Structure formats: C-alpha cells, structure tokens
Amino acid sequence: MAPIRIHAVAYISANNHPVLIRSFIDNGNALKYHYIAHTALDVIEERVNEAKHPYLGLLYSIDDVAVYAYMTPLNLKIVLALALADAVVPDIKVHTIFKAFHMAYYHAVSNPFLDLDPANPVPLNSPKWKFFTRQLDEICAVVGAGV
C-alpha cells in the first residue's frame, strides 16, 4: 500500500484555540493549513456529539488534502491533512498516526519544566516546543516512509 503523506498536523485546544499547526511540506504555505484546521472544527463539533470514539474519521477532502480528526479525552483536537491520493486510506492506519501524534503531545506536556496553562497552552513557535516539533517531524518522516 502506498505510504500516506502527511501534509500538516494541527493541534487545537479544548476551547478551539490553535495550539500548534505544523506543515510538513516545504512551500511555507502553513496558512492554508490554518484555514483547514479551523474549518475542520465545524465538522468535529458535529461528529463529537455522536461519536464516542476519539477517532473521528475523514472530515472532508478539499483541494489536494484529505482532512482527518481525532479528539483526545481532554478535548484536544488533532487535525491531520493527508495528501489526496488515489488509494484507500485504512482507518486503522490513520488512527495509529493519530495515536502517535497524541502521545507526542502527551509526552511534551508531561514535561514538568514546561510551564503550561492548561486552558491556554503555549502556542506554536515557542522554543519550548522544540523537542515536540522535532518529534512531529520524525513521525511524519516515518509515516511518509510507508512503515
């Protein structure tokens, strides 16, 4: 099966503020993923009412990406933009990716030296996230390699 290419991942806090939006494709068009993450919230809100599982599945596909979402028990939302390819994307695989991203975040915020306001976590570009973003890049690389 063709490897899944991740275009971007977005972490959105429980009160819908962006936490971190990281785009892995290298044309600096992160703004587009801001829009995608933001609009994804619409569908997430709709799905969350019914779903009991954290994995919310495909939200929509637009332009060249398919947007998936995942919601942690603490209502942190993770939005994933995958490259749109002509292949079936197995839910189990996406779910695994989400779990990896969730764990990365979990480990990052578990850092006792990271002083966080839980209602309003430190947003992106903070140097505090350096390790975290590196981990995200690693996950992306691993997924992209088709493992």
Added chain:
Amino acid sequence: MFVAGLDAPSPQSPIDAAPTRLPDPFTLLTARLREALLSQRKVSIWQPDKNKSFQVLLVDKDIRFPPRKIGPQDDSQHAVPHSPLSPLTPSSPLYPDGLIAPIWIRKHTTLVPSVFVLFLRLFEFPLHNLRSPLDAPDPDREKDREQEERKRDGELASYVASRKKSTNERNMKLTVVLMASRRMLDDPALDARLTFIRKQSGLDARAALFVLSPVSSSELGDFVQSLQQALYEPAVEYYTSHSKRVRRKRNRHTQAVSSYSNPLSPVGHPGTIRPLRPEGWTVRYEYKMACFAEFRGEDEVALKHYQDAYEVLAVMFGSMSILPPRTKRWAEAKVLADCINIKITKLYLYNNEHSLALSHHTTHIRKFGDLSRGWGIGEETFEYWSWVARQYRILAELLEQGTHSTLSLPSHRPVAYNTALYTSTAQNPSSSRGSTPALETDALRSLGLNPSYALQHPGFYYYMAARCTEMRRERFLIALDAEGVSNSPGFANEKKVDHLVIILELYTKSYELFKKYTPSSQGQSQARLTLWIAYRIGQTYFDSGKFDMAIRFFERIAKTYRRENWDPMLRPLLTTWYACVQQLGDVELSVRLLIEMLGHGVDESEEPETLQDDLLAVLKSTVPSSPDEPFIIDLSGSQPIFDSNVVFWTHEVKVGQPVAFQVSITAPSDVAICELPFMSLSIRFSDDTLPLVLLQHSGAEIDEPSKVTHINLGHISKTGTDVPPTLKTNLRWKQDSTLVLSGTFSSEVPTTLKIEELLLTLTEGTWNIQIPMDPCSYRHKILPTSKWLASLKPLKFINVKRENSSSMIVRHRSHNVLLSLTHHSPACIDEVYPISIEVTNADNRELEVTMDILLQPTEVDDAVNSITLDDEQSSGLIKGISFGVLMPGVSSIKTLNLFNTGGAGDRMIDISIQSRVSSRDDPKEDLSKSDMEDVSEILQTLTVPTVKALKVTYDVAYRRHLDERLGLADLRRFEEDFWDDGEAGEALVTLRLECAGPWALELQKVTLERQNNDGAKVLETSTDMFDEADFSSEYVPGDEFSGLCRISLQGGEQYIPGPGTYLVQWCRIHDDGTRGSTSTSVFPLPSLRLPTDGLVGLLQISPVARLHQALPLTLRICNNHPTRSATCTVHVEPDPSDGFVIAGLRSGRVPILLPGTEEKILWNLIPIECGYIKLPKIKVVDHRKLIINVQGIGESEVEGQAVKIVDVRLDRRRESVIAESNETEQEGGKNTRPPDPENDSEEIWGTVLVLP
C-alpha cells in the same frame, strides 16, 4: 410519445368564438388532456425513478418525421442508404469522421417518438329532436345516418391508415384515441363501427384503439395512466429493436474491421477525407445503445454501454493519429467524453454508488488532465483550468439537482467503529458485524475509505470549480502579460470572460450550500467552513474592486477569528481589509485596523516599520471626523500591541499596609512602534477610591541604551497626596524595550486590588486616539512567568511564581483572642464534668466575643450526653453565648458542664469563638456587608475521654427452699399473699463495686431500691445495715465494696427481672483532696433465672452434734417435675466405718409422689465418734422405666434411676454477673451465665461436726 390531434382551440377562429353558452365538452376535454399529458414527465437532469410514464410532446396531426435514411442521390450504385446524421452521408454534419452529434439525441428526444398517439373525433350524426317518444324511428333518417357514418368512418380509417403507414416505416406504435360523446358509448352500433375502422386502417389488435368520452379530470388521469401502461411495452420494444439494430451493425462492424480499412475513400485522396475509424464507430454504436437503454429505463445496461463508449474514446484520445489534437473533431470528442463521464457518474449515483461515481469523475479529470498536458494545454494554461472548473461545476450542479430530489449524500464518519473491530476483522470479519446486510461495503468501510472517492456535498465541488477558475484567471493574467499568443481565438475568447464574476458566482453557490449543510448544532453554529468561503468571496470582491462588499465580509469573519485566537489567519485578512478601507477612504477604520495590525506584527518579509509609517502617514494627512472627542480604539478581543503585566510583591496584605506593585509594558519585537506619538499613559485601579495615575510623555532622551526603563510612581492611597503631580517619562518604545512602573498602594478596607486598565493616548495633529489596554495581556497568548524587577544595573529580575500574582487581597488583621480550656480529664460516666472556658482579649482593640458550642453526637451506644452552660442545656448546639465586650487584656471565664451517660468513650465538643471589633465609637457606620465586617473566629475541638468510675460485678447463687412445702390442696395456697417459694427457693446476690477510674472516689451512699415483682422479692440486704456515715470512706482505684442481698423467688417463670436497683452516690476526690460534685450511678440487679430440677432429694441435718446424742436427719423427696409422678425407693446403706448409728428406715418404698408434692423421711443418727463425721450413704431410686440407648447393644431397659440428693447446707448454684454501668435489665439477663449443670450433678454432702 407524440400526441397529435389535441390542438389548442384557436381563439381567432370565428366558429369557436360563436356565442355558445356552454363550452363545448370536447374543447374542455382536449384542454384537460393536454394538461394531463404534459404533466406526465418533466424532462430534468436527475430522474432516477422508473415509473411507466412518457415524455409527451404535442405535435400536429400531420407531423412529418425527419427522413430516416437517404440514399446518396448521385451515387445510386451505393445501394446502402444512410441516416442523414450518419458520418457516411456527405450532407451530414458528421461527414466524414464525426462521432456523434447532439442533434442525434435531439432527434430521438424531440423529433422521433417511440409511440404516436392520435386523438380523433368519432363522427356522430347530429341528434335530431324526437318529437315524441312514441314516434316511430324514421327509417329514412336511420339510413341516412348509417350511410353518413359509414362514409365518415371510412374517411377516418383511411386517414389513420395513412398515418399508420408513416409510423410503420419507423416501427413506431400508432394508437388512435377516438373521442366520442357519452351517448355514443351506449350506442350498440359502436362496436361494429370500431371494428370497421380498425380493420380498415390496419391498426394493431392490441392497445391501438381507445374511445374516450368527456370525463372529469380525475378519470382522465386514470385514462392517461392506463394509456401509458398499455403503450409502455411497445415503446420499450421500439427502443429495444433500435438497440438490436445498432448492435447488429456494431457486430458486423467489428467483424469486418479488417476489411473496413477505407472503403469510401478514393485512392486518390488520402488524408483529405479520412472516414471515421473503427474505434469511432464503436463509440458511436455504444453511445447509441447506451442512449436507447436509458430511454428504456435500463440504467445498468446504459451504464455498461456508456463505459464501453468511454473506454474506446479514451483509447482514441490516446493516439494522436486517430484524433489529432486541436481539431474540430477532437474538440467534439472531448465534449462527448465529458458528457459520457457525467452520464456515467449520474448512473452510478442513481444506484447510490457514491464512491464509484466520484472515482470515475476524478479519474476522468486526471486522465484528461494528463492528456491535456500532451496536447499543450496543461496546468499552466487557462484552458486547462477552465475545463477542470467546468467539470467540477457540472458535477456540483448534478449533485445539487440530485440532492433536491432523491440523492442522499453519504456520511463519512467511521461506521461501527470500535477497537474491537480491529481485532475481530483480522480473524473473523463477519462476526463483529452480525446481520448487517451490506456486509461487503461494511467490511470495506471498516478498513477505511479513499478520501478522493468520498462524495461530499455539492458546495465542495462548487468551491473546487471556483478555485479552478481562480487558477484560470491567474494563468490568463500571466498570458495577458506575455501577450504573445493574442491572436489565438481561444485567447480572444478568454478576454471576453469576466473571471471574477464567475468566481463570485461559484463561491456564492458554494457558500449557500455550505450554509445549508452546516451542522445545525443548536446554540452556537460557528460555521467556520462558511466563514472560510466568505473569506474567499471577500477576497474576490476585493480583487474585483468591490471594496464595500468585501469589507462587510471581512468584518464578520474577523469576529470569529479574533474570538478563537486564530491570529495567523487574521493577519492576511486584516491586511486585505485595510487595503479595502484605504480604497474607500474610511480614515477612522484605517486607523483602527492599523492599530490592530500592530498587534499582529508583520510578515518576516516586510519591514517592521511598515505599519508604523502607514499609520503616521494616515494620521498626518487626515483629520478625524470629530476632533473634539477622543477616538477610542478598543482592542479587546484582538491581539494587544504590548505585552503588559502586573506583579504584586505579596499576595495578601492587611488593611492599611502598603503593597508594592510593578507594571511592565513591553513593546513587540517584530514590529516597530518607536515613532508613534504616545502622549500619555494612565493607570486605573480596580478600587475606585484610588486616584488615576497619569504619566506624561517627555521628550527627554534616555541616555542609557538599556532596554528597561524604570519609573517610580510613589505611594498611591486614597488621599493621593503622595503622587507626584506630573510624572514624566519617555513614552517611545523601541523594539522589545520595556517600561516598568513601580509603586505602592494601600487600602483602608478589605478588598481585592488589581489594576483595571492602562490607557494609552496617542496624539498627532488633531487626532486624539485612546487605546485602552488590559494590564495583563500578552501577544501570542504566551503566559510568561511574572517577573519582578530587582535592579536596573545590572538588570536583574526575580521570578514571581505565585498564582494570581497580578492581583492582591487586602484583609482585616485577625484578632488576637486567646482561648484556654481547663478540665480534669478523663471524665466519668454519670458525672457532671465541668470544663472552664477562658477567653482573653490580647488585642489592642475592644472586642465583642460570642461563643458557639457544639456537642458532637457520639458513637457510643445508648449514650445520652448533654451540655449545660449558664441556664441553657442542650444535647447538641448552644449558640450565641455572649462574653460581652472585652476590653484589651480582659479575660472572661465560663464553665461548661458536660454530662455523660452510657458507655465509655470519647466525647467531642467544638468550640467556636467569634470576635468582632466593637463598633461602639461609630455605630452609624454601615457595616452590614458581611465581607466588610471585621470578624474573626477561633475554632477548637475538645475531646473528652470518658471512663467508668465504678465497675460492678454480681454473683448470684440459688438455694433450695428449706421449709416444708404446702401440699397441693392446702388452703393457704389460695390466699392472696401466698408466696410459693417452695419450688424455686431463693437467690443470693452479691454486689461487688470496684473503683475503676484513675480517680479516687468517695462512696457516700449505697442503697438497694427494692422493686419487688411477681417472680422475686428482696428479703434482706446487707446495705440496709449501714448508716450513711459508715460509707464516707475513700476508695482509691482498685478498692472494692461488696454488698449482699437475699431474694426469694417464686416458681413459674424461667427469667425473673432483677427485683431492685443499687443506687450509688459518689463523688470524685481530686488530687488536691477536694471533692467533686456528687454523682449518682444506678446499677440494677441482674435478672434471675430459676434453676429447675425434677425429682430431687433434700437432705437436712444439723451441722453440729453431740457425741451419743441423737441427731435427726431429714430427707425430703420433692417431685418438682411439672407432669410426672414418681415412685421411689429409699435405701440406707450403712457402712461399718460410719461414725453413726442409724435409727429409721433401712430400705423402703416411698408413696407415689404426684407432681409438686414431697415426702419427708426421718432418721435419727447417733454419733459414735468425734470429729467431722461423714454422713451415711442414702440412696433414692426412682423406679421408672427408662429407655437408655446403650451403644452397640441396642435398647435396654433400666429399672430405676438414682435420684440426686442435695445437702441443703451446701446448696449453692452459682452464677456470676458482671454488671455494666447503666445496663438495662435485659442486658443483665444476657450476661448472666446459667448455672452449670456439671457442678450441679455432683453430690457433695457435708459432714457433721460431732463434739464430745
């Protein structure tokens, strides 16, 4: 279906306009028929339902169908005639190599019907009025009529026959509907006439001739229905035969493909006329078959043929030689491919195969996108994007049409998704889903889906179309700049297109659909998707120069983005918005936006001064609309310009105590604001009584290049006198520089202090802009640790790691009230235990002190405790005990008495002392607000261990009655005060009191309060023998006091409640020798239990005898058994070693003893030795058959059983009772041990002391 003969009545016709009162029933019928037929089936794009209805076209009666086949006139040897639309016909638009033309479809949808229905009037001879019913029918007239009818019917038939000929040519079904009046239907001649007409005209036998009379519209509807029902099959047949014909041709064609190289092209003209290639013919035939199948309503067949056509077409496109690009045929084929694609998509969707439909569509776009690249109209051309946009738009329109009727969009949420599915699908895919019918699809869904084939609502495709159109415009503009290929017709065409209008239209449609499909979650419908589309619309408006429209969109969008902190998205929005506002010349809004944009900073690509320069330029070049009023820009909800923070040194202070604070205002690092003319900064506190602090700008240059400027504000208090009148500082911030304001303030009332607002004033020319700021706000929402500026040189900050470091609480000083408790623990049960409470005012204020005392419920069973203070007594709470107003240094003592009963254990008392400042000096001052009242409270919990002062033990012994029992019939038995103690005897109760507690006690009095009852009465007690004075003795722990009482029992009841209570008066002896208060403990006598025995012998003898003097020995044999009588024998077994000589019965039989009787036997003993002499052996045997189950042997009868003989001198059956303090009588009963039968059975006889 063609319908002829239903022409609308032409109003111009003078005949119709003739003044007839009633409208002709046939005119009405015709009109209704037209209506009914036309409403049968509307042609629409989305028609998945298959009912047997026809598309009806009204035509003229004498319509001519388009020529079927025309033979080439000039070339008669080519006998094969072709359709005028065939590529083989030179006059055809397709000649020589076209595939198929839209006109072909039109031919079959509008020009050639499958069924032709002809409505005709049946001739009816005009009705003549019969003069009377008796008139004989006029034979002449009848004859005339018949002739006329026959003539007219013949004409009709021949007309029909002519029509039939033309329809037969095309295998169409012709159906004639004859309209006749109702009277005609009843005419017996009708059948004959109809048969005649049908035969004459050569109509089919079935479903070819109907007769209709004017009926109501509902009946008409039924007629139309049945007409269609009847004609449906012929129509299907018609198209089937068409299909068959085409298939035959195709098959012939494919077989002959090798020889069909170029039959028509003359050898001399190669290349000029290239006939249609075999692939082309295949496409043509497949397409035709697909169309016919679709006409028949066979969607699957149609889909198959369309797919075949599409595939071959794709092959054709693949080869440059078959379809040379950019030719007319190529363009036609491309359109055909698009059409087939959308047909396939639609047919898939009819079948609810969403992903297949979308998959086909995406594949189509991709395939032709790839091909386009080869054709030189790749992604860099506007042609390509125009084409893609069109494809998406068609899809969107199709979906929109579909969703209006039957199409339902799939939901892509993971169905039945759970973790269990993961594991179970691997081993047993069917188990987890149970009986879901769509097992296959479900299994696929559980695996996941292909996002590119996930059908979404049409809004998405409109959006895609709009995006593609944007790309198209982009490419077009590039091409316009290049202007190299301006002569191409495509480019000229493109120039005429107003792209922005198309984009707007598409976005607007998309917006509406997104709005429609927005989850209608009640409460807050954020509709971020629509906002996004709205942003695109706004952007498009901006591009097309409609700035006012754009602004309206931006304003709405910015609200949500601000609220949810999506700043990266807000920045480009603000930039565009600002550009719009600039164009519109709204100065105030520009200023507002620019200041908001300052908060967001600039892109890395831009100079940090851009915004500042813009702002200054605007301010300098314009004047505000109202120069007198300050222009307030409220930045709440959006990013602040500065990082500002307030830090208090401590979290809590007392009233009147000064508290230090620091306000830091840090300029952003990524945007320059150093030129902005801030003129003043004011600080407002949450406490309104504190004055506003105002800082003016002074131009004084800061000499040091430090990043931090520090200003001391001094002490700020209500009076405000300490504040320097004009504080001046430099209010120009360099990038990343900080202004720290420090000061102290104090409050006279308890409150929560914080800084409410910082207000920056910016003045330039006539502009006076006020920017209120939240004193604790951070750009990018980063919450830094609060820092306290410790020193400027070197720069040093102290981290303040306290929560709420930016607010501070002012509290009253707590009162210095001392509480001390004095008592001698442990307390005793039944004792009034004094606890003295001393409250001392150690404060320097007068305090009013009140106390609440709560005695907590204890866990000890049956404990009833109470507290007493002053006059109040309670088993729970005593509230509001006032100590009055205590002057400083004064203390007050109150004694709380605790009284405990029940068991030992801890008793808990909560004491709460409230003190409030005595407001004597200013009683009018309103201190009603509870939080303002200066109250403090001391809480203390006191645990009092409670022990028993006295431990009580009872010993009970039972004695048999010594006196002779009264006979059963003795008259004295029936006297009122008869006390039958004969059976039960008496009990001896020994009381043992032990001083148990850690305290020495003084026993003052021990009395037995008699409570004689039916079962027992106290005969005498040892305590009666003492005077009160005799008790006054001290008992140290471990000392005991004993008392004895004798109780006579009366038989009958097994358990007898104790017939009295010991009252013990005692008081505690403190260590210093003083006596505590007198307490009384109550110890009830234990309940008594009657020992019972059946037959018993009681031996009575004096314990002392004189040598050689006769000593009487009495044996009483009592039958205490309630029912049995007894027959006993008595044996004296003298022994030579006996010290007595026995005179009396040696061996004998006792008379039968009835229950409750006794027999007395006397002996005289003469002692012959001195000393303690054993009694001679006496045996009593009860002669009663007793069955003893001897082990192993079986049952054996034993004659006689020894009766127990008790020496009454030693008759004690003991039991010991440990009485608990305050025990109830029942419990006393429980604790008693029953007399031990083991001890009882032993015969112990005493000896007799024989004295000389």
